[in-house]
Amino acid sequence: MKLLGRDIDARSLLHAARERLEARGIREDALAVEDDPEPVLEPLSFLVQSLEENEDPTVGLPIATHRTGLGQSVVAAKWLFRRTCQLFINEALGRQRLFNSQVRDLSAQLAAEVIRLQARVDALETKLLPRPRRRRGKGRG
Amino acid sequence: MAVHQLVPHFRIGDATAQAAIHLRMLLRRLGHWGGLFSVSQDAGAEALVEPVGALRVRPDDLVLLHHAIGSRLAAKLLHLPCRRGVVFHNLSPLRFYRGTSLEPLLSAGRAQLSGMAHHVSLGIGVSDFNSGELRRAGYENVHTVPLFVEPERFGPDRVDAGMTARLASNAFTLVSVSRVVPHKRFEDLLALHREVLRLRPDARLLVVGGVDRLFPAVRALEEKAARTPGVTLLGRVNHGELVSVYRSGSVFVSMSEHEGFGVPLLEAMAADVPVMAYAAAAVPETLGGAGIGFDEKRFALLAELAVRLGTDARLRSRVLAGQRRRLEALGADHSERQLSAALASVGLRRPARRLARPRRPRVGIVVQRYGPGVTGGAEAHAAQIVARLRRHWDIRVLTSCAMDHLTWANALPPGESEVDGVPVLRFANPRPRAMLELNVLSRRLFGRSLDRAEEEAWMALQGPLLPGLWRHLAEHGGEYDGFVAFTYLYVSTAWSVPLVADRMLLVPTAHEDEALAFDAYAEVFERPRALLVNTPEELELIDRRFPRHARARVVGVGVDPPSARAERFRAQTGISGDYLLYVGRVERGKGLPDLLGAYGRLRAAVADAPALVLAGETSMDIQAEGVRVLGRVSEQAKWDGLAGALAAVVPSAKESLSLLALEAFSVGTPVLGNAASPVVRGHLERSRAGASFADGPSFAEAVARVRRERPALSRAAKRYAASYGWPRVVDAYREEMARMGKRR
Numbered sequence: 059m060k061l062l063g064r065d066i067d068a069r070s071l072l073h074a075a076r077e078r079l080e081a082r083g084i085r086e087d088a089l090a091v092e093d094d095p096e097p098v099l100e101p102l103s104f105l106v107q108s109l110e111e112n113e114d115p116t117v118g119l120p121i122a123t124h125r126t127g128l129g130q131s132v133v134a135a136k137w138l139f140r141r142t143c144q145l146f147i148n149e150a151l152g153r154q155r156l157f158n159s160q161v162r163d164l165s166a167q168l169a170a171e172v173i174r175l176q177a178r179v180d181a182l183e184t185k186l187l188p189r190p191r192r193r194r195g196k197g198r199g
Numbered sequence: 200m201a202v203h204q205l206v207p208h209f210r211i212g213d214a215t216a217q218a219a220i221h222l223r224m225l226l227r228r229l230g231h232w233g234g235l236f237s238v239s240q241d242a243g244a245e246a247l248v249e250p251v252g253a254l255r256v257r258p259d260d261l262v263l264l265h266h267a268i269g270s271r272l273a274a275k276l277l278h279l280p281c282r283r284g285v286v287f288h289n290l291s292p293l294r295f296y297r298g299t300s301l302e303p304l305l306s307a308g309r310a311q312l313s314g315m316a317h318h319v320s321l322g323i324g325v326s327d328f329n330s331g332e333l334r335r336a337g338y339e340n341v342h343t344v345p346l347f348v349e350p351e352r353f354g355p356d357r358v359d360a361g362m363t364a365r366l367a368s369n370a371f372t373l374v375s376v377s378r379v380v381p382h383k384r385f386e387d388l389l390a391l392h393r394e395v396l397r398l399r400p401d402a403r404l405l406v407v408g409g410v411d412r413l414f415p416a417v418r419a420l421e422e423k424a425a426r427t428p429g430v431t432l433l434g435r436v437n438h439g440e441l442v443s444v445y446r447s448g449s450v451f452v453s454m455s456e457h458e459g460f461g462v463p464l465l466e467a468m469a470a471d472v473p474v475m476a477y478a479a480a481a482v483p484e485t486l487g488g489a490g491i492g493f494d495e496k497r498f499a500l501l502a503e504l505a506v507r508l509g510t511d512a513r514l515r516s517r518v519l520a521g522q523r524r525r526l527e528a529l530g531a532d533h534s535e536r537q538l539s540a541a542l543a544s545v546g547l548r549r550p551a552r553r554l555a556r557p558r559r560p561r562v563g564i565v566v567q568r569y570g571p572g573v574t575g576g577a578e579a580h581a582a583q584i585v586a587r588l589r590r591h592w593d594i595r596v597l598t599s600c601a602m603d604h605l606t607w608a609n610a611l612p613p614g615e616s617e618v619d620g621v622p623v624l625r626f627a628n629p630r631p632r633a634m635l636e637l638n639v640l641s642r643r644l645f646g647r648s649l650d651r652a653e654e655e656a657w658m659a660l661q662g663p664l665l666p667g668l669w670r671h672l673a674e675h676g677g678e679y680d681g682f683v684a685f686t687y688l689y690v691s692t693a694w695s696v697p698l699v700a701d702r703m704l705l706v707p708t709a710h711e712d713e714a715l716a717f718d719a720y721a722e723v724f725e726r727p728r729a730l731l732v733n734t735p736e737e738l739e740l741i742d743r744r745f746p747r748h749a750r751a752r753v754v755g756v757g758v759d760p761p762s763a764r765a766e767r768f769r770a771q772t773g774i775s776g777d778y779l780l781y782v783g784r785v786e787r788g789k790g791l792p793d794l795l796g797a798y799g800r801l802r803a804a805v806a807d808a809p810a811l812v813l814a815g816e817t818s819m820d821i822q823a824e825g826v827r828v829l830g831r832v833s834e835q836a837k838w839d840g841l842a843g844a845l846a847a848v849v850p851s852a853k854e855s856l857s858l859l860a861l862e863a864f865s866v867g868t869p870v871l872g873n874a875a876s877p878v879v880r881g882h883l884e885r886s887r888a889g890a891s892f893a894d895g896p897s898f899a900e901a902v903a904r905v906r907r908e909r910p911a912l913s914r915a916a917k918r919y920a921a922s923y924g925w926p927r928v929v930d931a932y933r934e935e936m937a938r939m940g941k942r943r
Binding site: 059060061062063064065066071072073075076078079082084096097098099100101102104106108112119120122123125126198 | 209238261292293303306307308309311312313314332335336339397411412413418478483486488489490491492493494495497499500503504514517518520521522560617
């Protein structure tokens, strides 16, 4: 383990702490921590995928509540509602499901077109725009 | 151009809301104005933050979106027809929230982050760590503007007495401040605390922050905490309570595995608690070598270190000294410089200042209300200054459309007009003041330790809100040679002063007031070129409250009475016999209830007690024997009435000048003044031309004395008033305006 800090003598602090631990007969391993950077999400592809995942409004979101104790009965009530009323939910949201599927197709079509056009623009820019000149070093010339 | 900010959900106490408020403070310092807009906001913040639907932009405006989670404002930003920017606070790591209801919002937030990259001209990271993520997401013009805290708000005088008493203990205390959510690793805090308990069986762990019970793992942790000795989850607390918690701690600990900045680390430093923090994400950068960072979670070892840090006086004081240095380095001034560079990169610079030094300077007078029929001490003061200085300056009055000081309702048309030949530019107030709302908020906030967002929410509710004025100052302020602003209390002045501080003379008209305790007003007293105060007592008050205030001089006003005839007043009003006269707004805030109480007792005790005459706009129902309520009277009637009065009465405890007392003195009329007002007491002590009262008996005694000694008191009054001449006042204002051309 490393200690960071300008106002401490990290080595002697750690040394002293370890000595005290040893005197207490304790050895300990580090806790593994995962700290990879988060991935960058390409927005168009991500949104199209999200639309696909969420296009069906008759499928409920995970049931949860922040309430404790008796409040947990809300979870049960929501579950019961879905079990008993799914037929009516489907009926009420039928047109919405159709509409969502059309939005999904439209978005996928547009996103694909934007990605294709962006690639073409990039290619054209690379071809047409002059490359930046390399500056000469001071010692030469 | 304006710099507006979008905050998805404005919650007072949240880091994002605080960042927006701080950023706006820095923007004002840099000469830029802008509004705050959100999808939803806390109750009480409605005047401070507008609904996003109210946002109107011009092409050269800049709109900054505070991005910390997926929000519909990202889509809104993309289609705003102006310059756009993102302030990135980072997003919690997805790996902690897989399968939870937060996952879609976090992944949407990540996608929106990269989706906005090619559509904004400025990316601001609140840490270099965040700036790095912005660059990875495709942002090109990226600047770091760190968050900061205001250390004075975490001083020992800012604790909540109740919470401090509740937490008083000699036990070794670990403190942590964060929401209890998965990535903050509350379980690691518990593990550390259990190890500390082995060393200090009486140890405590105090945790401040909401517990998000949507996550089953968090619910389990909460139950585990309840079974662990010495653990207290305090939930959300107010600012004073937060300071109490920090100051009760032996050591502050953060086990969080992701921080985009880590504001609590700085708050703990400001509260003089040594900091130990797991060096994740931006934490090492925020610590900047202060406190103790650690890169592995060996709990037994960390417990030994924590106890040593909290109990070894030498180590503790060395760490605290380093933390203070870090706080200074990461202060508001540093962020201001960084923000200035960020704005310059998109062509936003303070408008050029007019450089010529003309014989007749062009001066803007900033005042909350102005015009014929407008009553009020500061407003009358401003009108007198305009009348006396228009011979020397090209004056333009910058004011609201309001006549009524309670609602600030737009009664006069906005835009250019003239009052007595002086150009007046009026700006509309989009949100009339809701007195009930203001009174409720005042009761909730006054006398408490607050954060800046709470103070600014109150200030905004107090009004008058004049976005047009602030835009005018930001865009055209450079065309003026100087400004004179009246009354620190109102946002029309408070938020104008920093925008043009280098050319601003402030006439604060300050008196003891609960709002004067707000640190948010420090900008108003510290940044102008000079303060022109009314009395030595006002200056003493400002010295006490804002010791770093701008250069100040006591200037006051002149008094120039017209010829006055008491008989005319008596004939007009039908008043015969002795009378005491009050002139001003007849309302509770002016001390009228106490005066009426004292007068009632006098009337009961003294058969031939003088009448009490009240003249001025009346908003109280008064029916009492011997009391005459005249309503508003003409200027001449006021002088005639003062000349014939046995004494003028100044019942208000909150006076910065007491023009009524000076006017009474100038016509040789003694004054009976509220002893609770240092200003009135000062006038009475220096002039020896009256008496003060604090209650019924002292009021009766003061009246009796005036009756006995009126001729002598009258002579003293005239002598004192002679020192309040206009030429001295006019010279002082002209001297100060002439100094504007010179460097500070």
